[in-house]
Amino acid sequence: MPQQKAFMTLPSDDYKEQISTLVPKQTSFRTSIITSTQISKRHRTMTGLGSSCGACKFLRRKCTSECVFAPYFCYDQAAAHFAAVHKVFGASNVSKLLLHLPVHNRGDAAITISYEALARMRDPIYGCVAHIFALQQQVSKLFLQVPEHFYKSPRI
């Protein structure tokens, strides 16, 4: 069952680890989860080099030290991912959402928002809800294979 094995590769208990598996093919995505103390130093370095974050690159604007996206969209594919975020959620909505969260939660929010946006781009009808349906079906099937559930109805 290759699909089940794929699910099994996901870490099970730590959200911090799990979210790093959400958006594939981005080697430096996990580095976007940084602490509040790291942000200013990192951002100063980034803007000091004259480079913009992926969000500002996509929005064709100057990336300042106040950019709310910079700490979370500064990896290789950030501009492409932000394009999806912008199309699905809108930069303004995501900016407001991030600003309303404590700094230490913004990295996780940015990753889950990116994941939802990319899923909606791939599947405009169901988005990441297709993943929920698939997992629910997998749970239903596995539930019936567990001996102690043999005589129980899955719809109870």
Next chain:
Amino acid sequence: MPQQKAFMTLPSDDYKEQISTLVPKQTSFRTSIITSTQISKRHRTMTGLGSSCGACKFLRRKCTSECVFAPYFCYDQAAAHFAAVHKVFGASNVSKLLLHLPVHNRGDAAITISYEALARMRDPIYGCVAHIFALQQQVSKLFLQVPEHFYKSPRI
């Protein structure tokens, strides 16, 4: 295991049925999944009575026969749900997304978008991705309880 039983109550094979379970406590949500032939008649009746759809009620605008939201946001809690959709995705983004889909797919898209929006309002950090994590953990646990998987590593 009450949590597992709760998952088991979900229909397993039909998206049309599954999506009706996504947004709880709305008796008339399923009626929003209607065919293209029903839309014009239904909408004429609705606007003929002078009532607006939930989206137009929330946006405080007149609901016309061209309203893209009307067929999918015309149930009891539609205005409240659309408020979440508007805050998370933006009415304009959702309008564009719906208009780019075939009419027969728009009902499913509207429901999954509402689900994602409500989940993000409840949990601004993880949104509906928290549900995905929970299901992945449940799959991991059930996988290990299936006899044929006893000696397999869940991380293979």
